[in-house]
Amino acid sequence: MVKNNLGHAAFCAIVTVIISFPILGLNLEARGVNITLTGASTSTYVAILVAAATVFVFQTFRDSLMGLLRKAPKLNPISRKQPMERSRRVKLESWIITGIVIFALFWPFFVSRGSVDLATLVLIYIMLALGLNVVVGLAGLLDLGYVAFYAVGAYTFALLSEYMNISFWMALPIGALLAGITGMILGFPVLRLRGDYLAIVTLGFGEIIRILLNNWTSLTGGPNGIGGIPDPTLFGMEFGRRVKVEGNTSFHETFGIAYSGEHKVIFLYLIALVLAVITALIIRRFMRMPVGRAWEALREDEIAARSLGLSRTAVKLSAFTIGAFFAGFAGTVFASKQGFISPESFVFLESAIILAIVVLGGMGSQLGVILAAIAVTILPELAREFSEYRMLIFGAAMVLMMVWRPQGLLPMRRTHIKLNRQE
Amino acid sequence: MTTSLKKLVTAIGASVALMGAGHAAAEIQIGIAGPVTGPVAQYGDMQFSGALMAIDRINEQGGVLGEKLVPVEYDDVCDPKQAVTVANRLVNDGVRYVVGHLCSSSTQPASDIYEDEGILMITPASTSPEVTARGYELIFRTIGLDSMQGPVAANYLADQNPERVAIVHDKQQYGEGIATAVRDTLKDKGVEIAMFEGVTAGDKDFSSLITKLKQADVEYVYFGGYHPELGLILRQARQANLDATFMGPEGVGNNDINTIAGDASEGLLVTLPPSFDEKEENQELVKAFEAKNEDPSGPFVLTSYAAVQLIAEGIEAADSKDPFDVAEALRSGTFETPIGTVEYDEAGDMKSFEFVVYEWHSDGSKTPAK
Amino acid sequence: MQDLLYFSQQLINGLTIGSAYALIAIGYTMVYGIIGMINFAHGEIYMIGAYTALIAITGMTALGLAWLPLILLVALICAMIVSSSMGWAVERVAYRPVRGRHRLIPLISAIGMSIFLQNYVHLAQGSRNVGFPALIEGGFTFGSGEAFQMSLSYMQITIFITTLICMTVLSMFISRSRTGRACRAVSQDLGMASLLGIDTNRIISVTFVIGAALAAVAGLLLGMYYGSVDPLFGFIAGLKAFTAAVLGGIGSIPGAMLGGLILGVSESMTSSYLSGEYKDVVSFGLLILILLFKPTGLLGKPEVEKI
Numbered sequence A: 001m002v003k004n005n006l007g008h009a010a011f012c013a014i015v016t017v018i019i020s021f022p023i024l025g026l027n028l029e030a031r032g033v034n035i036t037l038t039g040a041s042t043s044t045y046v047a048i049l050v051a052a053a054t055v056f057v058f059q060t061f062r063d064s065l066m067g068l069l070r071k072a073p074k075l076n077p078i079s080r081k082q083p084m085e086r087s088r089r090v091k092l093e094s095w096i097i098t099g100i101v102i103f104a105l106f107w108p109f110f111v112s113r114g115s116v117d118l119a120t121l122v123l124i125y126i127m128l129a130l131g132l133n134v135v136v137g138l139a140g141l142l143d144l145g146y147v148a149f150y151a152v153g154a155y156t157f158a159l160l161s162e163y164m165n166i167s168f169w170m171a172l173p174i175g176a177l178l179a180g181i182t183g184m185i186l187g188f189p190v191l192r193l194r195g196d197y198l199a200i201v202t203l204g205f206g207e208i209i210r211i212l213l214n215n216w217t218s219l220t221g222g223p224n225g226i227g228g229i230p231d232p233t234l235f236g237m238e239f240g241r242r243v244k245v246e247g248n249t250s251f252h253e254t255f256g257i258a259y260s261g262e263h264k265v266i267f268l269y270l271i272a273l274v275l276a277v278i279t280a281l282i283i284r285r286f287m288r289m290p291v292g293r294a295w296e297a298l299r300e301d302e303i304a305a306r307s308l309g310l311s312r313t314a315v316k317l318s319a320f321t322i323g324a325f326f327a328g329f330a331g332t333v334f335a336s337k338q339g340f341i342s343p344e345s346f347v348f349l350e351s352a353i354i355l356a357i358v359v360l361g362g363m364g365s366q367l368g369v370i371l372a373a374i375a376v377t378i379l380p381e382l383a384r385e386f387s388e389y390r391m392l393i394f395g396a397a398m399v400l401m402m403v404w405r406p407q408g409l410l411p412m413r414r415t416h417i418k419l420n421r422q423e
Numbered sequence B: 001m002t003t004s005l006k007k008l009v010t011a012i013g014a015s016v017a018l019m020g021a022g023h024a025a026a027e028i029q030i031g032i033a034g035p036v037t038g039p040v041a042q043y044g045d046m047q048f049s050g051a052l053m054a055i056d057r058i059n060e061q062g063g064v065l066g067e068k069l070v071p072v073e074y075d076d077v078c079d080p081k082q083a084v085t086v087a088n089r090l091v092n093d094g095v096r097y098v099v100g101h102l103c104s105s106s107t108q109p110a111s112d113i114y115e116d117e118g119i120l121m122i123t124p125a126s127t128s129p130e131v132t133a134r135g136y137e138l139i140f141r142t143i144g145l146d147s148m149q150g151p152v153a154a155n156y157l158a159d160q161n162p163e164r165v166a167i168v169h170d171k172q173q174y175g176e177g178i179a180t181a182v183r184d185t186l187k188d189k190g191v192e193i194a195m196f197e198g199v200t201a202g203d204k205d206f207s208s209l210i211t212k213l214k215q216a217d218v219e220y221v222y223f224g225g226y227h228p229e230l231g232l233i234l235r236q237a238r239q240a241n242l243d244a245t246f247m248g249p250e251g252v253g254n255n256d257i258n259t260i261a262g263d264a265s266e267g268l269l270v271t272l273p274p275s276f277d278e279k280e281e282n283q284e285l286v287k288a289f290e291a292k293n294e295d296p297s298g299p300f301v302l303t304s305y306a307a308v309q310l311i312a313e314g315i316e317a318a319d320s321k322d323p324f325d326v327a328e329a330l331r332s333g334t335f336e337t338p339i340g341t342v343e344y345d346e347a348g349d350m351k352s353f354e355f356v357v358y359e360w361h362s363d364g365s366k367t368p369a370k
Numbered sequence C: 001m002q003d004l005l006y007f008s009q010q011l012i013n014g015l016t017i018g019s020a021y022a023l024i025a026i027g028y029t030m031v032y033g034i035i036g037m038i039n040f041a042h043g044e045i046y047m048i049g050a051y052t053a054l055i056a057i058t059g060m061t062a063l064g065l066a067w068l069p070l071i072l073l074v075a076l077i078c079a080m081i082v083s084s085s086m087g088w089a090v091e092r093v094a095y096r097p098v099r100g101r102h103r104l105i106p107l108i109s110a111i112g113m114s115i116f117l118q119n120y121v122h123l124a125q126g127s128r129n130v131g132f133p134a135l136i137e138g139g140f141t142f143g144s145g146e147a148f149q150m151s152l153s154y155m156q157i158t159i160f161i162t163t164l165i166c167m168t169v170l171s172m173f174i175s176r177s178r179t180g181r182a183c184r185a186v187s188q189d190l191g192m193a194s195l196l197g198i199d200t201n202r203i204i205s206v207t208f209v210i211g212a213a214l215a216a217v218a219g220l221l222l223g224m225y226y227g228s229v230d231p232l233f234g235f236i237a238g239l240k241a242f243t244a245a246v247l248g249g250i251g252s253i254p255g256a257m258l259g260g261l262i263l264g265v266s267e268s269m270t271s272s273y274l275s276g277e278y279k280d281v282v283s284f285g286l287l288i289l290i291l292l293f294k295p296t297g298l299l300g301k302p303e304v305e306k307i
Helices: A002-025 A042-060 A062-071 A086-109 A113-138 A147-164 A168-190 A195-215 A261-288 A290-300 A302-307 A312-338 A348-361 A366-382 A384-404 B002-026 B041-060 B080-092 B104-117 B146-159 B173-188 B207-216 B227-239 B256-265 B280-291 B301-318 B323-332 C002-035 C042-063 C068-098 C104-125 C154-176 C178-188 C190-195 C200-226 C233-248 C253-273 C276-293
Strands: A026-031 A034-039 B027-034 B068-075 B097-100 B120-123 B139-141 B164-169 B192-198 B220-224 B245-248 B269-272 B335-337 B340-342 B356-360 B366-368 C139-142 C150-153
Touching: A002 A026, A002 A042, A002 A062, A002 C042, A002 C068, A002 C104, A026 C042, A026 C104, A034 C042, A042 A062, A086 A113, A086 A261, A086 A366, A113 A261, A113 A290, A113 A312, A113 A348, A113 A366, A113 B080, A147 A168, A147 A195, A147 A312, A147 A348, A168 A195, A168 A312, A168 C276, A195 A348, A195 C104, A195 C233, A195 C276, A261 A290, A261 A312, A261 A366, A261 B104, A290 A302, A290 A312, A302 A312, A312 B080, A348 A366, A348 A384, A348 C104, A366 A384, A384 C068, A384 C104, B027 B041, B027 B080, B027 B301, B041 B068, B041 B097, B041 B280, B041 B301, B068 B080, B080 B104, B097 B104, B097 B301, B104 B120, B104 B139, B104 B173, B120 B301, B120 B323, B146 B173, B146 B220, B146 B245, B146 B269, B146 B356, B164 B173, B164 B207, B173 B192, B173 B220, B192 B207, B192 C276, B207 B227, B207 C002, B207 C253, B220 B227, B227 B245, B227 B256, B280 B301, B301 B323, B301 B335, C002 C042, C002 C150, C002 C154, C002 C178, C002 C200, C002 C233, C002 C253, C042 C068, C042 C104, C042 C200, C042 C233, C068 C104, C068 C200, C104 C233, C139 C154, C150 C154, C154 C178, C154 C200, C154 C253, C178 C190, C178 C200, C190 C200, C233 C253, C233 C276, C253 C276
Parallel strands: B027 B068, B027 B097, B097 B120, B120 B139, B164 B192, B164 B220, B220 B245, B245 B269
Antiparallel strands: A026 A034, B269 B356, B335 B340, B356 B366, C139 C150
C-alpha cells in the first residue's frame, strides 16, 4: 500500500516545491532603476523543504493516517453527546442571544473608547452579515455584489444630508428602503439565472454601482467622497463639542455635564446595537414565516419547490430585497459613524469579507453569523502583527470550511417535525 | 489562598497604576498614523522613517520641556474605515499629537475625530484642499495643496505655448483633484485643452487612450495620479510612437517609474517639492539617515520629520502641552525646519510651500526643468 | 482616411487585448464545461504565470544570457510549469474534496482560493508594481507625415499569432487525441464516462493543467505587452476573461476566442469613442445583457435543465 503511494507522494512533494520556490524563494526587488532578483532568507528555503517533506510523508502514509484519524476519539466534546432536543436548543440559543444583548448594553460604559468604536464596526458587520445570510444562507443565492446595497444606503444618507439637510433618523428608513428598492430592481431581471451565473452578475452589478459612484462627480463628489455627514441626534441634542445644525442643542450642555467625546461614541454604539437587534428579530420572524420556509425550500430543491406551487421569482426576489434592505440600514449607520464616505469603502473585497462571515458562521444560523462577525472583525485587531496575513487566512479559512465543514461553525438546525412511522 | 491571591492582584494593580502615572509624567506621546501594510505601504515607510528619526534626534537633545517624546505607531492601511478606528484608539491611548495620516481619504474622517477630541494633527502627505477647508483649529500640514501644485504645473505648461494639452487622471481623490486644478489654471490662461479624461487605477492596458491622444495631436499630456499607471502609459506611448511630453505630480516622482517605463521615462516633467535632502543645511541630517541605512529622498520623509519637529517646537513655544495652545503657537510663530521656513495661515496650511518643475531622467535622477 | 486609420488602430488594440482574454478564457470554459463550476482562482493562476516569467527573465538576464529566443522560451516553459502545477494543486486541494456537493460550495471554495493566492503573492513579492522588460520592440507604421499614423507592433503580432497557434493546437488535441476524446466524454456526462472506464479524476486534472498552462502563456505575453505586474491584476483580468467565455458560450473553445475578441474590441471602442472611465461598465453590462437574453452565449449549446 505504502509502495503504491510513493510515486504519487514524490510527485506531490515536487509540485509543492515548484509552486512555492519561485514565488517565495526568489524575490523581485527594485534596486534604483533596475529590478534584481534576490534570494529569500534561509528560513524560507528550509520552510519550503519542510513543507515538501510534510506533503511527502502525508501522501505516503495517507491511507493509514486517515484511518487513524477516523478511529481517533473525536476532539469535539459535544459530538459524543446526543444532539440536543430541538425545543431546548432553540431556547438555549435565544437565551444566549439575550444574554449577549444585555451584556452588550452595559458593556460600553466600562471599557475604552477605542473598543466601543470597534464594537460599533462589529455591529455594522453583524447587520450586513445577517442581511446577506438571508440571501446566501437561507435562500441559497450567491450574491457577490452585496456591497452595492450597503453603498446605496450610505450614499443615500450622505446625499440627503448634503443637499436637503435631512437628519439621521429620517434618512435611516429612506436609505434602507432605497437599498431595498434597488435590490428589487436589480434582482428582478437576474434572479432567474442559475447559482454561479447569478454570482457573476451580482459581482458585475456591484462593480458597476461603484464605478458610477466614482464617475458621477457632480452628484457624489466622485473619488472625493462626501464629508460632513452629521452624527445622529438624541431628540434634537447633538453630541459634538459645538452645535452644528441650528435649532439643535448640545447633549452635554442640556444635562450640564462636561463634554466628553465618549458620549457620542457610546450613543452611536447603542444605536447600532438597537438596530442590529431589530435586524436579528425581524429576520428571525421572517425565518418562521411561510416566506422563510419557502426560501429554504427553494434552496434545497428548486424543482420540487416549484412543483409545489412556489413562485420562484417572488420567493427569490423577497429574499434579495430583504437582504438589500438591511444592507441599506447598515450603510446609513456606517455613513454616520464615518462622517465621510467615498467609493473606496465599497469595493469587492468588502463583499468577500461579508460573505466570509456568513460562510464561517454557518450559512443560515444567526448566532453563528454573529459570532463569526465578532471573530472576523476583532481578531485582526488583537493580533495586529498578523494583520498582513489577515486576508491570506481568510482565503484559506474559506477553502478549509468548504472542504471540512461546509455547514459552518454553528450550523443552523431547522425546527422540523419528525414523522413517526405508523406501526 | 484567596487572600494571598487578592494581595497579589492588588499589588500588580498598584504597580501598573504607578507605572502608568510615571509614564504620563515624563513622556509626550506622538502618534504616527499611516499605512504600514497595504498597497501604499511604501509611502508609509517614508512617513515612519522620517518621524522616528525626528523623535530620536529631539530626544538626544534632551526632549521637549524636559520630557521625552515617545512614538506610538498605528496602521491605517490607507483605508478610511481603519483610519476612524485608529483615530479612536489614539484618543483612547491618550495621545494628543499625531503625525498623519497619509491618504487624504483617511485623513479627512480621522481629522473630524481629532478636532472634536482636542488632538493636534499634522499631516505630512495629504494634499487634498478639503482637509484644511473646514475651519478646524487643530489640523495642520507640512505639505502643499493640490491647489498649489496644480497651478505650478499649469503655469509651466502655459509658458511653453503649447497648441493643445491633454489632461488624464486616475479617478482618485489625489489624481483627479490635481488634474482639475491644472485644467482650471490652463483654461484661465487660454490654453486649449483637447481632452480631460479618467482612467481606472490598477488598469494595465492604455492602448486606446494612447491612440486617442495621438489622434488629438497633443503636445503635452498632464497625468494626475501615481506612478504605476503613468509608468505604463509612458511605456505604451513610446511603443505606439506617440510624440508628446508627459508631466505628473509628486506621486509619480520615484524610482519605480523607471523600473516600469524604462527609457520612456526620460524627459518626463514632474512637479515636486524642492529636494530637501539636497539642500546644504540638511546634509548632516541626510548623513544621519544614511547611517541608519534609510533613504531620506522620498517625498514624505522630511515632511514627516518636519511635522514632529513642529509639534516639539510648538510645545516649547507655547510652554504648554495643551494642543490648543500649541496650535495657537504654531499659527503665530515662524519655524525653521528641514523643509524650509514654516509659517501657518488660519486654515493650517503653510503660507508658502514651493513646488519646482523637474525633468526626470531614465537613470532615476532629476534636474530642474528649463 | 484619418478616421479610418484611427478606427483600425483602435480595432487592432481591441483585438490584441481580446486574443489575450481568449487565452485566459479557455481555462474557464474548459473547467466549466467539465465540472460546471467557475474557477475563480484562474485569474490568479494567470498572474502567477506572469510573475514566474518575470522572475525567470530577470534571473537569466542576471546570469548574462542575452539571446532573445532562448530567454523567451525558458521563461515560457518556467511559467507554464509553475502555473500548471498551481492549477493542479488548486484542483486537488480546493475543488476535488467538494466536488458533487451543493453548487455554492465549490464556488465559495474558489473565491477563497482566489483571495488566498492573491495574498500569497502579495506577501511573498510585495505589493508594488514591478516593471516587465519589453523584450520584443518595434513594429510597422502606416500613414505618413503629419497625419495620424497607425502602428502595429511586433508584440501585437506575436500575441495574435501565439493565440492562434494555441487555439489550433488545443482544438486538434481535443478533437483528435485520446485524452481529448476522453475530455469530451467527461464533459458530456461525467458519471457515464467513468462507467466506461475513463479515469475522470485524471481528465479533470488534465483540464486544469491545460487551462493553467494557457493562462501562463497569456501571463508572459501580456506582461511584456503591458509592461508591469502586480498581485492584484489577475483578478480583474480573470473577470474579463470569464465574461469573454460566457459571451462566446461557456464550454465552447471557438466561443472563447470569439467572446474574447468581441469583448476586447468593445472595450477599446468604448474608450475611443466614449470614455475610458466607462470601459468596465460596458464590459460588465455586456455580460449582464448576454446572460439575461442568451444565457448560453453566442456559440454555446442550449442547456436542458436536468431533473
